[in-house]
Amino acid sequence: AQSPAVTSQEISHETSPDLLKQTRQILQLAEYIGVDYSEAVTEGSISNPDEFAEMQQFASIITEKTNLLANDVPNSLTADALQLQQSIADKSSLDVIQGLSQKIRNQLLSQSPALVLPTQLLAKENVKQLFIENCSTCHGDLGQGDGPLAKSLSPEPTNFTDQERALNRSLLGLYDAISDGLDGSAMRAFSELNDQQRWSLAFYVGSLAFEPTAITTKHIENDANIELQQWVNSNPTQLIQQNVEIDKAQLALLRSQPELLFQHADSPISVARTNLQAAVKAYQANELAQAQTLAVSAYLDGFELIENNLDAHDSSLRKSIESQLLNFRNILKTAGQDNQVNQQLTSILAQLDQADTLLTGQS
Incomplete structure (x- = not known):
């Protein structure tokens, strides 16, 4: 994967690990708002007060963090964070909220260093067992958000088989949630897992809403033109918009069988x-x-x-x-x-x- 172009305000992991951690949390919160806002507001009215309160809280945290990082992030980011906060208060449409949340993510991603990505994922059967051992109590054995503890949690655990939600969730967002947990929810940080295990889990849960079509692997190898870094940073909806050479069938295959993305990696x-x-x-x-x-x-x-x-x-x-x-x-x-x-x-x-x-x- 290629590193983004260096800018005068590039976020450097080596020089400022705390800055990188803060920006990654903004990325995570912005994506979460874009995914879950539809549960909070319907046609300009609050449909779930608890979800709406959570949206407001997350937007407020984004604004606070961008204010604190004002000297280290793009100048327009603070204004965009305030606009997102106000748009949620105004119960704006989902398109408006998703547009603002993605604008915030794009600005941060463009100035963040390239991720250290795994050269290989764990074998699928091993990842599935890892999921059952660590995640199924809340998310269920099949990732449908119906584990034994699910009904006792607020908000309830994610249903990873919900395709509408999955289309707006990036693998980076999933990885960060596994690595750092999610404040205000029962999702804890799985810091005891190594990096390869956490990335493997992110790719695994990101695959559960997708099924491959009759498209062949050869077709993917010849036609899909996408870097792993872009694949991880962007959600499926954005990938379709960003890359005219990948269609929905190709995307479904690569999401459902992520090992294909690593088949040419060095052993x-x-x-x-x-x-x-x-x-x-x-x-x-x-x-x-x-x-x-x-x-x-x-x-x-x-x-x-x-x-x-x-x-x-x-x-x-x-x-x-x-x-x-x-x-x-x-x-x-x-x-x-x-x-x-x-x-x-x-x-x-x-x-x-x-x-x-x-x-x-x-x-």
């Missing part, structure tokens, strides 16, 4: 190999800090992702690779050990080939 072992080889090149150029960073990435973004699977097949091989990676990182700390570095690289790559053959040769 974890390939990522490990690439980073290890790049680490040696950096080492040879006497860039020791960069070499160390790449060696760490070879483990965290590569080998670690298949570590448990490999352990189930060959525990001794897993332990050997892990030990060699540790030794490799230690060697890279000291300059002038080129022969030892090259020997260690050759040994690790040979064992990674063994692991690749073992894992790809079995279901």
